[in-house]
C-alpha cells in the first residue's frame with residue numbers, strides 16, 4: 001500500500017501521455033469539423049445542397065455576422081451583393097469565388113478572400129469536392145441583395 005503514492009502519479013502520467021498521443025495520431029479526429037455544419041438551407045438563394053450554421057449575429061458592439069457555410073459538390077450561391085462587404089475564410093475543401101466580369105477563382109482550405117461592398121459575386125463548391133467557408137458579413141448597411149442564379153454555363157466556365 002505504501003507504494004501506491006508512487007504508482008498512482010506514474011499511472012496518471014502514462015494514461016495522460018497515451019491519450020494525448022492518440023489524439024495526435026488519430027486521422028479521424030483530425031478530420032472532424034471545426035464548426036457545426038448546421039441545417040440545410042431551404043431558401044432559394046442557393047443552387048444545390050448547402051448548410052448554414054450561424055456562429056455570431058451582429059450586435060451593438062460588432063456590426064458583423066459570422067456564419068459557417070458548407071456546400072456539397074456543385075452547390076453554389078446565387079449572384080449577390082453585400083452592402084458592407086464580406087470576408088470568406090476557407091476551412092475545408094475546394095470551391096469557387098467569382099466577381100461579375102472577372103474569371104472565377106479557385107479557393108482551397110486556408111484561403112481568405114475579401115468581397116468588396118456592392119460588387120456582384122457568387123461562391124460555392126467545385127464540381128467534385130465539397131467546400132466549407134466562414135462568411136464574415138458586414139451588417140451595418142443592410143442585408144445581402146440576392147440576384148439571379150449562377151447558370152451551369154457560368155459555373156463551368
Ligand code: MN
Nearest residue numbers: 080082086115
Ligand atoms: Mn457573398
